[in-house]
Amino acid sequence: MSKAEFGMVGLGTMGRNFLLNIAERGFSAAGHDIDPAKCRLLEKAAAGTRLAAFDSLAGFMTALEVPRKIMLLVPAGRVVDSVIGDLLPHLAEGDLLVDGGNSHFLDTERRLADLGGRGIGFLGVGVSGGEEGARHGPSIMAGGDPRFYAMVRSIFEAASAKVNGEPCAALVGRGSAGHFVKMTHNGIEYAMMQLIAETYDLLKRGCGLDSDKIGDLFANWNEGKLNSFLVEITSFILKKKDADTGRPLVDMILDTAGQKGTGRWTSQAAMDLGVPIPSIDSAVTMRQISARKQLRESLARQLAPSQINNYELVINNLKDALYAGFLLAYAQGLSLLHAASTETKYELDIAEIAKIWRGGCIIRAAMLDDIREAFEAEPELSNLIGSSRFQEILDAGYDALRTVNTVTLSASIPAMAFAATLNYLTSFRTERLPANLIQAQRDHFGAHTYQRIDREGTFHTDDWEM
Numbered sequence: 001m002s003k004a005e006f007g008m009v010g011l012g013t014m015g016r017n018f019l020l021n022i023a024e025r026g027f028s029a030a031g032h033d034i035d036p037a038k039c040r041l042l043e044k045a046a047a048g049t050r051l052a053a054f055d056s057l058a059g060f061m062t063a064l065e066v067p068r069k070i071m072l073l074v075p076a077g078r079v080v081d082s083v084i085g086d087l088l089p090h091l092a093e094g095d096l097l098v099d100g101g102n103s104h105f106l107d108t109e110r111r112l113a114d115l116g117g118r119g120i121g122f123l124g125v126g127v128s129g130g131e132e133g134a135r136h137g138p139s140i141m142a143g144g145d146p147r148f149y150a151m152v153r154s155i156f157e158a159a160s161a162k163v164n165g166e167p168c169a170a171l172v173g174r175g176s177a178g179h180f181v182k183m184t185h186n187g188i189e190y191a192m193m194q195l196i197a198e199t200y201d202l203l204k205r206g207c208g209l210d211s212d213k214i215g216d217l218f219a220n221w222n223e224g225k226l227n228s229f230l231v232e233i234t235s236f237i238l239k240k241k242d243a244d245t246g247r248p249l250v251d252m253i254l255d256t257a258g259q260k261g262t263g264r265w266t267s268q269a270a271m272d273l274g275v276p277i278p279s280i281d282s283a284v285t286m287r288q289i290s291a292r293k294q295l296r297e298s299l300a301r302q303l304a305p306s307q308i309n310n311y312e313l314v315i316n317n318l319k320d321a322l323y324a325g326f327l328l329a330y331a332q333g334l335s336l337l338h339a340a341s342t343e344t345k346y347e348l349d350i351a352e353i354a355k356i357w358r359g360g361c362i363i364r365a366a367m368l369d370d371i372r373e374a375f376e377a378e379p380e381l382s383n384l385i386g387s388s389r390f391q392e393i394l395d396a397g398y399d400a401l402r403t404v405n406t407v408t409l410s411a412s413i414p415a416m417a418f419a420a421t422l423n424y425l426t427s428f429r430t431e432r433l434p435a436n437l438i439q440a441q442r443d444h445f446g447a448h449t450y451q452r453i454d455r456e457g458t459f460h461t462d463d464w465e466m
């Protein structure tokens with residue numbers, strides 16, 4: 001039997017689906033998992049394709065053509081190191097390992113250095129789209145050396161989602177760029193999900209609409225400029241009924257959001273690079289507050305929401321506010337990528353990233369077409385909010401965000417992401433912020449000095465209290 005072109009370690013749903021996807025595109029591949037049941041599951045699903053499954057590592061390694069191209073789809077963290085450790089004795093110089101999990105970019109840097117020293121190629125690759133994406137076309141964000149990407153490029157492009165015939169797979173940059181970009185994708189995902197959740201809360205508790213009606217509204221929004229995967233699935237979710245009670249299933253779900261860490265990592269990385277991403281930060285914060293259920297329950301009676309009467313006005317403004325919120329979430333995430341690229345020499349092509357986010361991934365949305373064009377026209381754009389093509393949209397969004405924030409505040413409905421988003425935009429549109437006072441305070445208590453508006457130089461005042 002001829003050798004397999006591609007190998008996969010980890011035959012959970014993601015690994016199995018990715019292999020079935022590439023087999024369907026005509027590639028031969030071998031999968032390995034220490035769990036024989038997972039191997040049998042793949043074999044069963046793979047009947048009639050050029051896929052084979054091995055529970056023995058030695059059998060798997062011999063089944064692969066040389067140089068070997070092996071992808072790991074295993075849980076991020078220690079498991080990745082342990083799998084690499086198991087594979088190492090079987091690898092030869094020139095072989096390639098691809099980590100397709102949500103690994104932290106610093107772990108990827110460490111593995112790159114270690115494997116590079118041994119002559120083994122390594123790519124840190126973000127794969128987005130969940131189980132469905134892995135099976136039928138994910139968005140693939142690869143990072144590393146172009147020579148190694150060339151070894152898997154045709155497979156990744158074939159497996160990825162396509163938008164207007166263009167594959168949603170690319171080498172986004174050097175080093176750990178793939179995992180940094182995937183982490184940022186997830187940060188944006190957190191912000192978009194939180195903005196949607198706040199929209200739902202305002203419509204449900206503030207305006208008194210039922211889940212079906214809100215589902216219809218999201219379905220309608222998805223037909224227009226808000227067209228996106230997250231808006232679409234929200235419309236389905238809100239209309240789903242619980243089989244046991246007949247009530248909307250979403251009402252039966254405990255309101256404590258989980259998180260695996262990628263949103264928090266985005267906030268941490270942004271903090272380290274000095275990049276403001278408040279919509280993403282507030283989404284992480286709200287997941288943390290949601291998890292403190294007991295405390296919330298004990299305080300809840302103090303903050304009953306008041307009903308909103310003019311909900312037509314709210315609905316109209318919510319649409320524009322959500323659109324502006326999404327745009328500003330992308331703006332913040334992409335400004336983080338811009339800064340990371342400058343600091344780390346990732347050499348990111350932001351237009352290319354916007355392009356491969358248009359399909360397959362969780363944050364895919366119609367507006368990414370415009371975002372891509374903006375970065376194609378101005379590759380050095382540090383922040384989307386500076387692009388002339390978005391000023392009119394942001395003007396309309398600004399008014400809508402103000403209305404939504406006024407309503408949520410008066411109704412005592414928490415909307416931290418909407419508030420952060422509005423204040424992000426307002427702050428950037430404010431020529432003179434009160435940071436002059438902060439500078440004076442710093443100089444008062446720590447002689448930290450300040451600059452003046454009327455002449456060059458650094459100044460210090462000794463006698464602030466006289």
Ligand code: 6PG
Pocket residue numbers: 102127128129130186189258259260261262263361362
């Ligand atoms: C994707 C998702 C995927 C996963 C997140 C969920 O792009 O396919 O982002 O990576 O669903 O890890 O993250 P949380 O558990 O942190 O919400």
